[in-house]
Each structure stands twice: as structure tokens, then as C-alpha cells.
Amino acid sequence: MTDPGLERAFGYRFQDRELLQTALTHRSYCSPHNERLEFLGDSILNAVIARHLFERFPKLPEGDLSRLRANLVRQDSLHQHALALSLGSFLRLGEGEQKSGGHQRPSILADALEALFGAVWLDGGFATASEVIVRLYQGMVDQLTPGQEIKDAKTRLQEYLQGRRLALPQYSLTGTEGEAHAQQFRVTCVIDSMHIRSEGNGGTRRAAEQMAAARALESLATA
Template identity: 75%
Template sequence: MTNRLEQAIGHQFSDSNLLLTALTHRSHSSPHNERLEFLGDSILNGVIARQLFDRFPDVPEGDLTRLRANLVRQDSLRKLAERLALGNFLRLGEGELRSGGSQRPSILADALEALFGAIWLDAGFDAASAVIVRLYGDMLTAIVPGQPIKDAKTRLQELLQGRRLPLPKYSLTGTEGEAHAQQFKIACEIDALHIRTEGNGGSHRAAEQMAAELALERMQQP
């Protein structure tokens, strides 16, 4: 089953146990993927920093930092993980499975970073870098230097205003988890277009941003 994932990322593991660990959430068993996530986060930041440094030689440090933060944030990782159908390969405990953990943005983002870390250990820095650059290709190509980075809520608002449509309505639809690690569910509704999306996040703002991003994706569909 994991062969499909290896084909999607363009890397075949020599050590299949590394791949298995990268796909194992702590709710399932040990060893799990948190240590690999730590490693993957480091290589991801380094590879993206180098790509931005090489691609945009005239962009100042502060702008490069903001560009990198936008590319490595949870929602960007979530998009890439969904493109790989990563949730289908995750090993989760029964509680996480029942609560939809395979589609939870934080779990998907962490697993993708763990995957990067596993590739690094399996085949070295260059192999992990090549996978990251390939997966991030479209996002890197879409960057326009000097253009301000707008969050999803702002982009959605401006798009609706440009079409002279009412602004979206956001509402809290639920919470999950313990008080110290809650996940919020926020709905974004655009009545004029019959669009309703729902985002998850560790804060109201993060959940709203995800819901807005999903609404933008819906608006772009034919």
C-alpha cells in the first residue's frame, strides 16, 4: 500500500521501517513520528530558505523570512499532504480514527515533516531536498517578489468585494481535545455562492484561515 505513497513523493525507501515510523502517530504505537517530525522541520526550513535565497537574489532578508514562514506553515503542509493523500497511509489510534484524525491539519502537517526527516535518514540530505523542492515546485513558482503576502481571509474578502458579493460569515461549530491542546472548528459561509467550508486549527484564527482557504479553493473549481 505504501508503494503508492513512495511513487507520489518520488522516493523509494531502502529502510521501510523509517517510512513506517514516519506514518505512525503517537496515538497508535511507539516508535512514533515525533522525533522524525523534529528532524523534518529542520530540513524543510533549510531547503526552503536555500530555494528562496537562490531564486530571489534581490529580495531582502525580512521578506525572505516572511516568504519562508508562509511556505512552511501548517496550512501549506496540509495542502501538500492532501495532494499526496497522506491521510490514507497514516497509522492512528482508534480514538484519532473515530474523530477524523487522518484529515486533521496538524496531524497531516506533522506527518509530512516526519516523512522529510525519514527520507533524510534513509538516503541523505540531497534526496530529501529533491523531494521537498519537487513537492513545493508550484508554490515556489507562484511567488511574485515584491507582492505582499496576504492571508486567506484577506484574499477571500477582496475576491468577494471585487465581485460585489457579501462578505463571508464565520462561526464556531465545535471544539475538540483537552483545554491545553484544543482544536477549534470554524465554518465559513458564503450564502450568495452556496459555499460552506469548515476549518480546523489550534486557535480561532488558524481555523478561520483554513476555512477561508478551502472557500477560495471551492471558488476556483469549475
């Protein structure tokens, strides 16, 4: 459950393995669970993003900075990052949550990511947690335009390709699993011009497409 692949993607190696395990444990599984770490993570995320925006946009007034921060720390943005990290694959969920697709539920994924931030803070200190958060959010911050909303992964991928006059990605449904009330969708994203093929999965086709787009963006960033 605490596969080192998650730590590589997250950019931090835990010294205290129990902290990592607790951060990945939903309250439906057992206690201790990740809600207390989520409380810490929410606080440090807001503080780190506030400082980063303060330094990134030195002339913006308080109101604009607050709006940018709110966009960055909202559930949808956390969910995008969690999908890119495949965080759902590492969560410890109770049987009921597993059957209902909890490992792809935006609220559960967002809370778990905040719990990870809190765990890094306790394990490695404030400076280390700040580095992890800034590194994870840097792509979103670089694309910020004051007054505009944060764009989802599919939109960002589309704009990236359009800006280079390349053909748009093709999304195709490649499989479904599970009962009708808890179905999981698997989607493939193909960018022929860049020789990129990525996959995503989720409780809805849209969520699966977002994950596939996020992974395609990761491949472009490392190409």
C-alpha cells in the first residue's frame, strides 16, 4: 500500500512509514485515519500557496491574491493533482467505500492529498513540506492569469497543443468494470503528433479523461 512509486511521484521519501500509512487511511478503513493530518495539511497548503503567490505576483492586491489562492486550494485542483499522482491506487478504504468507487471520489482524493501534505510537515518540517507543495503546484501557478479560473487538465492539454498548432488529443473508452452503481471507466488519450499515449480511470468517463489528460501533460513536461 505504501509503494515507493507514490513517494517518487510525490517527490518525498518518508522517514516515518506510519505517518505515510495514516495519511493514506480513510476513516472507513480503521483508526487512526487521515482526518487529523488533513487538518494540518489544509493549513500548510494555504500558508505555502499564499506565500508563493505573494512572491510570484508582487503588485497584486489582497483581494486578487485571495481569489487565486482559493482557486488553487479548492477541491477540484487538489483532485487534479491526486489523479496525476494515481493517489487513489494507494488509499486504504473500507469495503463499502471500495465497492462504491471511493478511490476515485474527488472529496476523498482531495482530503488524502492534504493529509499527505500534513504528514510531510510532521516528518520533514515546514521547509520540506513547502518544497513539495510548490513543486507540485508550479505548473498551475505558471499558468495563472489574475482574474481567470484554474483550468482543468483537458483544457490545459488542448491549449498546449493548439498553441503549437498540433492536432488535438483523441480520447477513447477502452473498458469499464464493476457494478452499474459503482462502475469504473478506463480511457486512453492519444496524441499522435507527440507519440504520446496515456491512460486514466475514474468513476465517470469525464474523471477518467481528466486523469488521462493529466498524465499526458506529465509526459509532455518530461519529453
